[in-house]
Amino acid sequence: MKIKENISLLPYNTFRMDVCAKVYAEYESVDELRRLLAQYRGERILCIGQGSNLLFTGDFDGVVLRSQMVRARALGENGDEVYIEADGGLVLDELIDQVTDMGMSGLENLSYIPGTVGASAVQNVGAYGVEAKDVIVSVKAVSIATGEERIFTNEECRFGYRDSIFKNELQGxxxxxxxxxxxxxxxxxxxxxxxxxGARTAAEVRERVIAIRRTKLPEVSELGSAGSFFKNPVIPVEQYQCLAARYPDMPHYEVANGVKVPAAWLIEQTGWKGKTLGGAAVYDKQPLVLVNATGHAQPDDIIRLAQAICDAVQAQFAISISPEVNYIA
Ligand SMILES: Cc1cc2nc3c(=O)[nH]c(=O)nc-3n(C[C@H](O)[C@H](O)[C@H](O)COP(=O)(O)OP(=O)(O)OC[C@H]3O[C@@H](n4cnc5c(N)ncnc54)[C@H](O)[C@@H]3O)c2cc1C
Incomplete structure (x- = not known):
């Protein structure tokens, strides 16, 4: 167990916001986690993984918890199926590397998404036609209030687009x-x-996904970001039809509750692609990504840029776009 007080969270968030946490603690077992939860009962608790989907909006007046539990184990097989349990602190891409190496498929399209196994369930991460919910059987969690363990089935996790029960009713x-x-x-x-x-194996899919992602997205080691900043909005069919008359080349996908429009396209139309505001910028290769352009951007730079983009999309298309990134106040 490691506990530090009043430390900068700069190494622990990929946006590279230099904010301070009252307490930062790491645990290596569920017992250690329970001890920390008991020690800091009554304090604000924030679990983080790699901090790759967070925007700290200022100093965090509470306890930041980070798992150092990073193992994975096979639980059993059933015909063609293999059940793998992975610790919440394991980096998802390390797990994918291991399982594709062993010839198993299911996770390969999620290759190279930053972040941990635990967050993959919170966020229901997705890419290239696959979401974590497609392969998650269950989630093991410890109650922050009582320290008790609970298993959530896939259905109980109430997964949605970049969403789960852990971001809603059970947040925090x-x-x-x-x-x-x-x-x-x-x-x-x-x-x-x-x-x-035409890819023939999971390993081949993984290789190609990594190659594509490298051309499109910034490496967080070089340029701070939290990946796609906004979710793709879903609009009513009637609104889509009106907009399509004005913008015949507007990309769109029919979904159960309306028409999904890529937020990247909307942002590009507003002219924000590549623009900067303070230390923040809209990534020039992918307008859905906001970056810490100078390396010294302040939370407020990102917040103001995100708001300016939302306002511009609203003004031009009457579409409200919302952040995928978790704002931590
Ligand atoms: C360059 C880049 C590309 C990206 N591409 C994609 C993509 O293609 N698809 C996609 O879906 N996402 C993408 N993301 C977003 C990000 O990788 C995912 O949201 C990822 O799941 C975040 O993992 P993390 O461990 O960094 O979680 P964090 O950012 O640390 O936390 C995210 C949320 O999960 C909670 N949380 C974390 N760990 C736990 C835990 N153990 N228990 C309970 N709650 C927890 C946090 O409190 C927070 O609410 C990208 C990000 C970057 C920087």
Whole structure:
């Protein structure tokens, strides 16, 4: 167990916000986690993984908890299926590297997404036609209030687009300590995205996904960001039809509750792509990504830029876009 007081969170968030936490603690077992929860009962608790989907808006007056539990184990097999349980603190991409190396499929499209196994369930991470919910069987979590363990089935996690019960009703109430995934020895690959056609193995899909992502997204080691800053909005069919008359080339996807429009396209139309505001900027290769352009951007720079973009999209399209990134006040 490691506990530090009044430390900068700069190394612990990929936006590289230099804010301070009252307490920062790491745990290596569920017992240590329970001891920390008991020690700091009554304090504000924030669990973080790699801090790759967070925007600290200022100093954090509470306890930041980070898992150092990083193992994965096979729980069993059922025909073609293999059940793998991974600790919440394991880096998701390290897990994917291991399982694809062993020939298992299911997670490969999520390759190279920054972050941990625990957060993959909170966020229901997704890329290239696959979401974490497609392969998550259950989530093991510890109650922050009582220290008791609870298993959530996939259904109980109420997964949605970059969403789960852990971001809604149960926000801030549980620490995810492990996730069980259902993978496949000879499962079908998801190759519907451009660039993945014809891949024959999970390892090949992984290689291609990594190559594509490297061309499109900033490396967080070089340029601070939290990935896609906004979610893609879903608008009513009637609104889409009105807009399509004005913007015939507007990309769109029909979904159950309306029409999904890529936020990146909307932002590009407003002219914000590549623009800067204070130390923050809209990434020039992908307008959905806001970056810490100078390396010294303040939380307020990012907040003001995000708000300016929302306002511009609202003014031009009457569409409200909302952040995917978690603001931590
Ligand atoms: C360059 C870049 C590219 C990205 N690309 C994608 C992408 O393609 N698809 C995608 O879906 N996301 C993407 N992301 C976003 C990010 O990688 C994911 O949201 C990821 O799941 C965050 O993991 P993390 O460990 O860094 O979580 P953090 O950012 O530390 O935390 C995210 C949320 O999860 C909570 N949390 C974290 N760990 C736990 C835990 N153990 N128990 C309970 N709550 C917890 C936090 O409190 C917070 O609410 C990208 C980010 C970057 C920087």
């Amino acid at each position: 109430q549980y620490v995810i300590v492990a996730v069980t995934y259902r993978l496949y020895k000879h499962g079908a690959l998801c190759l519907e995205y451009k660039g993945l056609e």
